[in-house]
Amino acid sequence: MSEEVIRSLSVRGVSYAYRVLRRPDRCVEPVMVLGGALQGMFGWPQMEDRLTPVADVVTADLPGMGGAEALPPGPSIELLCAAILRIIDDLGAPRINLFGFSYGAGLAFGCARRFPGRIARLALGGVPSHITEGQVAHWRRASRFLTDGDTDTFATMVAEGLLCRDESQSVTRRELAYRYVRRAMLQAALHSPHAVDSLRRALTDRPDFSGGLSGIPALVFSGEHDTVTPPARQREFAATIADSHFLSIPDADHWVVLERPAEVAELVVRFFTDRPLGTVARQAATGAGAVADPAWA
Incomplete structure (x- = not known):
């Protein structure tokens, strides 16, 4: 225990x-x-x-x-x-x-x-x-939706940017993972006081x-x-x-x-x-x- x-x-x-x-x-x-x-x-x-x-x-x-x-x-x-x-x-x-x-x-x-x-x-x-410039642009668009208060679009964009949506590729629990990630991002956007700043740092302050x-x-x-x-x-x-x-x-x-x-x-x-x-x-x-x-x- x-x-x-x-x-x-x-x-x-x-x-x-x-x-x-x-x-x-x-x-x-x-x-x-x-x-x-x-x-x-x-x-x-x-x-x-x-x-x-x-x-x-x-x-x-x-x-x-x-x-x-x-x-x-x-x-x-x-x-x-x-x-x-x-x-x-x-x-x-x-x-x-x-x-x-x-x-x-x-x-x-x-x-x-x-x-x-x-x-x-x-x-x-x-x-x-x-990380490509196209990916950075995607995250920046997502962060703007979050800044504007559109948490649904933000959560969807983050989930789609983090998961393989190509149905020709075999991914176990694909839809379960998508729903989980989207819900987690939505909850973070709604309840975390640091969501906007955390996303911005992940984009600009990369290791x-x-x-x-x-x-x-x-x-x-x-x-x-x-x-x-x-x-x-x-x-x-x-x-x-x-x-x-x-x-x-x-x-x-x-x-x-x-x-x-x-x-x-x-x-x-x-x-x-x-x-x-x-x-x-x-x-x-x-x-x-x-x-x-x-x-x-």
Whole structure:
């Protein structure tokens, strides 16, 4: 049985909070889960049940997200990484495992670059390492609808921009994922005080995925039909990390964590517990730094 603890912190004058599900019989370092720009500490039920048997699980309302205070004007990556480091210190953990999905992948990678000695392993999913100008224009149009108060159109545009709508491609739970993402975006637009600012920052304050990384075992995974950043581009990013695996999960798009939650959780648990990955994902590709794993069994 896990014990839930929520703690309030501040960094550079901005208040925020994190939540930890503690397991007395944990076998690996705590796992911190970082998600989308509009996701808060209660947005990961599909991962918590599968991760808590092996580790303490940490989620957060980082500055500018969920119920935390707003971020100050200007670039935010440094402050957000400082907030994550403050959580690691407050946990009393020498190192943690970081799981970053989508926008959270950029934060997790930024943390690994800034304080590598505090990160045991790094798992990155749906990495937005290559965003086109057409995509940016789409998000800007969506943000204008949100600013104008048209939350329905905003939620629809966000869902359509994050999911593969090509019916010729096989995507498990496609309509369920679409309804979930659209509803989540609508709720964030209606109830989050930071929705407009969070979307603007996601567009203008994008993480730097260049420069590579060494010294931290890393896993990069993608849905095979990811339309935010194609798997081939994510594979190229994985190749810049010295000790890395790249895997794609079949019948899924960018929202693979919703469409194939059991497979994603199994993949991440195997990685964080140093077990073989080969039976979890069908496709594997390798670059200069990425290690190829066997195909789906």
